[in-house]
Amino acid sequence: MAWFERKKEKAAIPQTKELWVTCPRCKKYFAKGDWTGICPECGYHGRMKARARIALLADEGSFTELFREVSYSDHLKFHDASGAYKDKVEATIAKTGETESVVVGTATMGGVPVMLGVMDFAFMGGSLGTGTGERICRAAEQAIAERRPLVICSASGGARMHEGILSLMQMAKTSAAIGRLKDAGLPYISVLTDPTTGGVSASYAMLGDINITEPGALIGFAGRRVIENTIHQKLPDDFQTAEYLLAHGFIDKIVPRKELKAFIVKMLHYFGF
Amino acid sequence: MKRKEKVTAYDRVKLARDAKRPHIFDFIKALCSDFEELHGDRLVNDDQGLIGGFATIDGVKALVLGHHKGATVEENMAANFGMANPDGYRKAMRLAKLAEKFHLPVVTFVDTPGAYPGDTAEARGQAEAIAKSLEFFAALKTPVVVVVTGEGGSGGALAIAVGDRILMLENAVYSVISPEGCAGILWRDGAKAPEAAAALKITADDLKKLGVIDAIIPERNLMAGLKKAILAALKELSVLPVEELLAQRYAKFTAMGRFG
Ligand SMILES: [Zn+2]
Numbered sequence: 001m002a003w004f005e006r007k008k009e010k011a012a013i014p015q016t017k018e019l020w021v022t023c024p025r026c027k028k029y030f031a032k033g034d035w036t037g038i039c040p041e042c043g044y045h046g047r048m049k050a051r052a053r054i055a056l057l058a059d060e061g062s063f064t065e066l067f068r069e070v071s072y073s074d075h076l077k078f079h080d081a082s083g084a085y086k087d088k089v090e091a092t093i094a095k096t097g098e099t100e101s102v103v104v105g106t107a108t109m110g111g112v113p114v115m116l117g118v119m120d121f122a123f124m125g126g127s128l129g130t131g132t133g134e135r136i137c138r139a140a141e142q143a144i145a146e147r148r149p150l151v152i153c154s155a156s157g158g159a160r161m162h163e164g165i166l167s168l169m170q171m172a173k174t175s176a177a178i179g180r181l182k183d184a185g186l187p188y189i190s191v192l193t194d195p196t197t198g199g200v201s202a203s204y205a206m207l208g209d210i211n212i213t214e215p216g217a218l219i220g221f222a223g224r225r226v227i228e229n230t231i232h233q234k235l236p237d238d239f240q241t242a243e244y245l246l247a248h249g250f251i252d253k254i255v256p257r258k259e260l261k262a263f264i265v266k267m268l269h270y271f272g273f
Numbered sequence: 274m275k276r277k278e279k280v281t282a283y284d285r286v287k288l289a290r291d292a293k294r295p296h297i298f299d300f301i302k303a304l305c306s307d308f309e310e311l312h313g314d315r316l317v318n319d320d321q322g323l324i325g326g327f328a329t330i331d332g333v334k335a336l337v338l339g340h341h342k343g344a345t346v347e348e349n350m351a352a353n354f355g356m357a358n359p360d361g362y363r364k365a366m367r368l369a370k371l372a373e374k375f376h377l378p379v380v381t382f383v384d385t386p387g388a389y390p391g392d393t394a395e396a397r398g399q400a401e402a403i404a405k406s407l408e409f410f411a412a413l414k415t416p417v418v419v420v421v422t423g424e425g426g427s428g429g430a431l432a433i434a435v436g437d438r439i440l441m442l443e444n445a446v447y448s449v450i451s452p453e454g455c456a457g458i459l460w461r462d463g464a465k466a467p468e469a470a471a472a473l474k475i476t477a478d479d480l481k482k483l484g485v486i487d488a489i490i491p492e493r494n495l496m497a498g499l500k501k502a503i504l505a506a507l508k509e510l511s512v513l514p515v516e517e518l519l520a521q522r523y524a525k526f527t528a529m530g531r532f533g
């Protein structure tokens with residue numbers, strides 16, 4: 001309990017935040033230096049920046065980003081209680097260095113040419129906006145043209161409300177494009193990372209020829225609180241976890257991060273790539 | 274136009290949700306000379322929130338699918354107020370596959386607050402069922418005409434709304450999230466739903482401007498106008514070769530939200 005007493009002594013919360021990390025799954029505290037993004041207690045795999053995951057999956061130096069010019073759209077001139085969407089999304093761009101919630105590009109994985117897409121939860125909660133959907137659609141179309149397998153790592157709270165109905169339509173658009181890729185005899189491997197919910201889980205993330213996830217990831221359609229309010233019951237702790245999805249038959253395998261690349265490459269080899 | 278301007282987006286939300294608004298069986302009764310409901314997903318259940326069957330509309334045979342909110346309290350409960358379960362979407366796909374096999378067009382009626390947010394729905398794969406529906410209807414080799422009749426609630430609506438012609442009733446709404454849900458998250462106050470409804474642009478006029486729907490069906494003399502519009506759409510689509518039909522459907526949806 002030493003950490004607790006120390007936290008009490010130093011009332012300044014920002015400093016405490018700098019020193020300690022809480023595992024979002026088991027809620028245990030760890031010294032920041034000991035936290036690798038994977039919980040040593042419960043095995044939960046934490047969120048990763050898109051660029052870090054690309055570095056993890058793509059062969060060194062093989063990633064070439066595509067469609068970076070495709071970005072958000074403020075066609076609704078959307079304002080809410082806390083201000084304009086345009087200001088919020090521009091601040092996100094400045095902070096993250098990304099111009100949309102998914103980064104797509106060509107790469108090789110274990111020498112196999114692929115089309116790779118990785119979502120970044122730090123960009124507007126990984127929300128599916130028109131730019132996100134357009135990038136994924138174009139990535140699928142280019143993958144068909146170049147006969148590349150498609151690998152998408154999802155991390156999203158769902159559709160982006162600020163872009164209204166056209167965000168919803170990205171669910172149909174991405175699903176249509178990915179359907180064409182699968183019909184063209186190309187594999188689509190979907191990696192559902194923490195968290196993958198709402199409109200993204202209900203479109204391209206669930207459509208993999210192979211659906212895989214990392215230990216402890218949150219995956220589902222509706223939010224826990226919405227469901228609890230609907231059924232007037234507390235949900236069990238493991239509800240909508242990777243392990244729950246596996247038990248219910250919606251995931252092919254839970255793959256720890258250090259084995260993720262090797263597993264994907266192995267699947268691509270089985271499929272003749 | 275002047276009269277229309279006085280009706281706010283949230284007024285339309287209330288109209289779209291009005292219990293007295295025609296529901297799926299009212300549309301079937303008014304538009305179809307016969308209807309044979311077929312049940313079940315052949316897996317686990319017969320969802321009451323999304324119903325389907327074969328019908329004849331002015332001599333044209335078609336598959337009709339639609340969300341079912343129910344007309345009585347008992348029906349409301351059985352149908353989850355039109356919030357479909359995964360089993361409903363899987364039933365819709367099963368029946369649509371049958372329609373494709375026998376070269377029958379599909380007409381869908383969209384009226385749902387959203388897909389059912391329940392623990393059993395999650396356990397049976399609500400996300401997977403919706404995702405699969407989107408992929409499935411995008412590639413279905415038969416004409417699909419969609420009518421948004423009341424509430425077009427998010428992914429649960431879209432799952433049966435991928436088609437070749439999208440019609441929308443004058444007072445229907447269609448949105449990525451309910452105005453209450455959006456207000457709760459972005460305004461931190463569900464009571465700001467009218468503001469959220471206006472900001473989200475969810476009325477038929479808005480959706481027409483955004484290119485999401487093809488035509489607005491006036492509600493004065495509704496059934497006659499709707500029947501005419503459905504038959505006209507089916508006639509236009511019936512002459513297209515399947516490859517052309519699918520190419521047009523793909524182009525229609527992939528163009529949405531493509532700028533510059
Ligand atoms: Zn933990």
